[in-house]
Amino acid sequence: MKEDLKILLIDDDETDRENILRLLNRSKLNVDLDEAQDFQCGIEIIKAQELDCILTDYHLPDAKGIEIIDQIRDLNGAGTPVVVLTGMGSETLAAEVLKKGAADYVSKNGLNADVLERSITNAVQIHRFQQKANSAEKALLEREKQYRTIVETVSDIIIRLDVEGKIEFVNPAIRFLGYEPSTIVGHHIEKFVEKVNGVNYRDGLVSQITTRGVGPMATNNLEVNFLVEKESALWEQTKSIPVLMDAFGLWDVPDEIVFKDGGEKNFLGTLCIARNITQVKAMEEELLNAQARLIEAVEELKELATKDSLTGIGNRRFFDEYLEKEWKRAQRDKYPFSLVMIDLDFFKFYNDAYGHQKGDDCLKEVAKAIEGAMKRPADLAARFGGEEFALVLPETSSKGAMRLSEGLRKSIFDLNLEHKNNPNGSRVTVSMGVATMIVNTGADFKNLISKADKALYAAKNNGRNQVSQFNEGMDF
Incomplete structure (x- = not known):
């Protein structure tokens, strides 16, 4: 984002505030930061200023937990996105604050500039797309009201x-x-x-x-x-x-x-x-334009919610939703279902050697190759997390999944992306784990993920830059 972002940081720990400020300065964001040491001071700033994003600690001297989210939501008529910072890493806590309306939940432990930047950027972009969709919807309703008045009079x-x-x-x-x-x-x-x-x-x-x-x-x-x-x-x-x-x-x-x-x-x-x-004709034209803007805003919001912001392929949330949906369909039809887990070999060494920006570029190139391997509408490529990707392949036998995976591994190898710190060679390579199940009623897709993970670990333990197929003898 090139424009200045007005951000409020609420945190009673001065060291944490200084760390957040240092990370923001390292990021690509242009930030005008206001700070508050307690929730009451934060409330006064929220009342007095228009903000693009609010960063708040989960525990404050005068408020804590869900109480903070509820009060900001009641006070925050503009719907400014709230990112919750906490020293505790808990999936239950994350789900709770997100359910209450927080835009994101970020652990302070090991927090870096990239993670903070992505969290703020996604929160602000989603909020702006929601505002655009709301504005387009209001304009449409207003035009419809004018349309009725014209027709009636x-x-x-x-x-x-x-x-x-x-x-x-x-x-x-x-x-x-x-x-x-x-x-x-x-x-x-x-x-x-x-x-x-x-x-x-x-x-x-x-x-x-x-x-x-x-x-x-x-x-x-x-x-x-x-x-x-x-x-x-x-x-x-x-x-x-x-x-x-x-x-x-x-x-x-x-x-x-x-x-x-x-x-x-x-x-x-x-x-x-x-x-x-x-x-009426002019109004019809304006109504069509307003509807087109609304549809465009909704599509942009939908894409932002389902696509990984770095690579452009499916994100983890969409992967989870899509896998569950296709799994239920497979349970009805009883067909083979394959899942492939992909991990870039020695990617930490790559980042150490070339820096995180080059690391992001590398992930984009690999994601492009992965996306290109998806030939059927039902196949899905998604970023599973970090340097790990996943392929959802409904109605695909183990033989078909292995053939696709081996072809993809070679395609990534043939990209010839330099990786001088790869102990197995001088280019970027991937390890892949393939698991296939005949989906029966009562079968759990989490079991398929576990099998694909075990196959991936087998590929890594056997020297990497290879595709491994799950078998029941694997135990990690």
Whole structure:
């Protein structure tokens, strides 16, 4: 993020505050940091300023735990994202604060600039996408309200035609088009209707306007353009106005017997009701644009929630959700299900030699190769954590999974990414573990993950840069 971020840090430990400030200075973020030593001071800053993110310790002298999250949420009308910092690493605690509305949960133990930067960046980006989606939704609702008002209050043009299609009467609403009612009486209606390329004018368009039909055979919602009077001020802006027209025949007998055989009946002319839809058309366009913006914001938010921010492939949360969903489908169909775990060999040595930025670049290149190996829509590649990746391969036998994995291992090897600290060579390599199960009712996908992990450890213990398939004799 290039713009300045206004961040509030609430922590009673001065050493921790200094460490957070030092990590922020090392990151790529441009931060304007406010500090508070206790929760009450933090509340005063929240009330007084607009913030992009709030970092708060889980335990404060005057507040602690979920109480902090609840009070910030009640006070924080703008919905500023909150990242909870704690010295305790607990999955239960993490789930609890996230459930209460925290944007993220970060342990202070071993905290580094990259982790802190990613946490703040993701929290701020998700919050901004949510704001964009909310704004687009509000705009859509407002446009719909305006649309209804226009439709309900617009003045209709009422025209009565004689049996030949000449105007006998028109109400004063016609003045909007620049005509005086008296000047157009006696003229044929076709003189005021714009011709459209590709449309049969007299036998098609005009015949629908001058219809003799009643009931279901009448003309409904016919969109035509009425010509504007050339001497009017409106002529400078537009040459015609779109209207939506209903037209039905006038007879000297009730509608229900107009087209029945027998009996004397006479056609008297046609009654037309035209509604000016200029503003409606413009509003429809704006509504479509607002809907497109809303859909775009929702899609961006969905992608941010399911994609790993560094590599662009599926993140751990999406991996868990997708694996569980596909596993349930496999339980119904009883087909083979394969899982592949992938780990970059000696990646810590790589980071030590080339730095974390080069390490990130390396992960991106490997992720691109992994993503490229996914040929079927149901196959999923995801970043499992750190330098570890996973492949979900529904309806894939062990033979098929091994063939795909070996091809992928070679593809990564052929990337020829330099790794001078790799004891097994001078390029980046991966170890891979493959596990396959026939999914039965009651089977647990966690067991499949465990087997793939054991196979991965076997590949690493046997020298790395290889694919290992799980067998029941493995025990780690």
